[in-house]
Amino acid sequence: MRIAVVGPGGLGCLLASLFFEAGEKVFLVDYRPERVALFKAKGVHLKSLTGDHRIIPVPWVLAEETGPCHLTIMTVKAHQTEAAARALPRLMAAGGLALTLQNGLANLELMAQEVGFERLLAGVAFLGVTRRDEGRIIHAGPGPIYIGAPPGSQVSPAEISGVVDLFSRAGLECQAHPHIQVLLWEKLLVNVGINPLTALLRVPNGALAKLPEAWELAVAAAAEAQAVARAAGIEVTGDPQTRLRQVCTATAPNHSSMLQDVLAGRPTEIEALNAQVVNRGKTLGVPTPVNSLLTQLVRSLARSAGLRVV
Numbered sequence: 450m451r452i453a454v455v456g457p458g459g460l461g462c463l464l465a466s467l468f469f470e471a472g473e474k475v476f477l478v479d480y481r482p483e484r485v486a487l488f489k490a491k492g493v494h495l496k497s498l499t500g501d502h503r504i505i506p507v508p509w510v511l512a513e514e515t516g517p518c519h520l521t522i523m524t525v526k527a528h529q530t531e532a533a534a535r536a537l538p539r540l541m542a543a544g545g546l547a548l549t550l551q552n553g554l555a556n557l558e559l560m561a562q563e564v565g566f567e568r569l570l571a572g573v574a575f576l577g578v579t580r581r582d583e584g585r586i587i588h589a590g591p592g593p594i595y596i597g598a599p600p601g602s603q604v605s606p607a608e609i610s611g612v613v614d615l616f617s618r619a620g621l622e623c624q625a626h627p628h629i630q631v632l633l634w635e636k637l638l639v640n641v642g643i644n645p646l647t648a649l650l651r652v653p654n655g656a657l658a659k660l661p662e663a664w665e666l667a668v669a670a671a672a673e674a675q676a677v678a679r680a681a682g683i684e685v686t687g688d689p690q691t692r693l694r695q696v697c698t699a700t701a702p703n704h705s706s707m708l709q710d711v712l713a714g715r716p717t718e719i720e721a722l723n724a725q726v727v728n729r730g731k732t733l734g735v736p737t738p739v740n741s742l743l744t745q746l747v748r749s750l751a752r753s754a755g756l757r758v759v
């Protein structure tokens with residue numbers, strides 16, 4: 450299968466490396482020519498789950514170099530989706546599939562603006578990957594990947610099984626999921642609670658549950674997101690506090706992706722996470738004061754970078 454993985458961040462580098470090692474014809478697609486030139490020669494440096502180090506010579510290319518692909522996987526940060534989606538008509542073979550494995554809402558809509566919903570798949574990845582540096586990643590924790598057809602998609606169950614098999618052959622835990630939209634919201638609930646607070650306080654995920662005031666805010670943000678999901682007709686069940694506690698415990702030493710972005714001075718995914726809850730809440734008449742506050746604080750964190758006294 451000819452595969453394009455769009456976005457050489459932690460997850461993108463990991464998937465492209467594991468598919469390459471499994472013998473697939475895979476391309477890691479980047480938009481920066483100088484980075485392509487550098488990593489074409491260097492490959493991806495992977496520290497695997499078992500702790501061994503491998504250099505994997507995965508083809509690192511620009512979008513115009515792949516030729517038509519049977520499967521295109523989006524792994525760029527949510528704020529880059531709009532620009533990256535413009536390459537989809539060129540990357541996708543006739544009848545090809547495109548799968549988003551990104552955090553946050555609105556990625557599917559942005560992809561559909563370019564190619565329609567019919568050939569789109571959505572997925573949620575619970576595995577832990579840390580990007581140490583450009584092209585250097587650590588596969589930090591195992592975890593399942595769920596893939597399914599979102600509303601509007603016409604991808605058949607047999608085609609979804611084909612994609613799941615591809616991930617399994619590459620050594621990843623992967624399953625088809627019949628209600629992927631619910632799972633996207635369940636992951637969002639976790640992200641809107643953990644990501645902004647760990648980034649603002651600069652603490653690992655496990656510390657959040659030990660800070661009573663911050664924990665209260667995290668639970669309130671997740672509960673607001675659940676109320677918005679339900680108002681949108683998406684049955685996200687279960688207690689948000691329990692869900693948050695499970696993830697904070699399972700990923701205790703992890704630096705959340707938003708904390709990693711803040712520490713590296715990169716833009717965060719706040720617009721695709723808490724800001725989406727606020728916007729959708731407004732449309733549906735659901736109050737979201739905590740998500741609004743967290744959105745404003747994380748936006749201010751970025752804007753205040755050059756103004757700080759220390």
Ligand code: PAF
Pocket residue numbers: 552639640643644654696700703704705706707
């Ligand atoms: O974005 C993240 O960092 C992850 O989705 C999660 C689950 C919060 C773990 O760090």
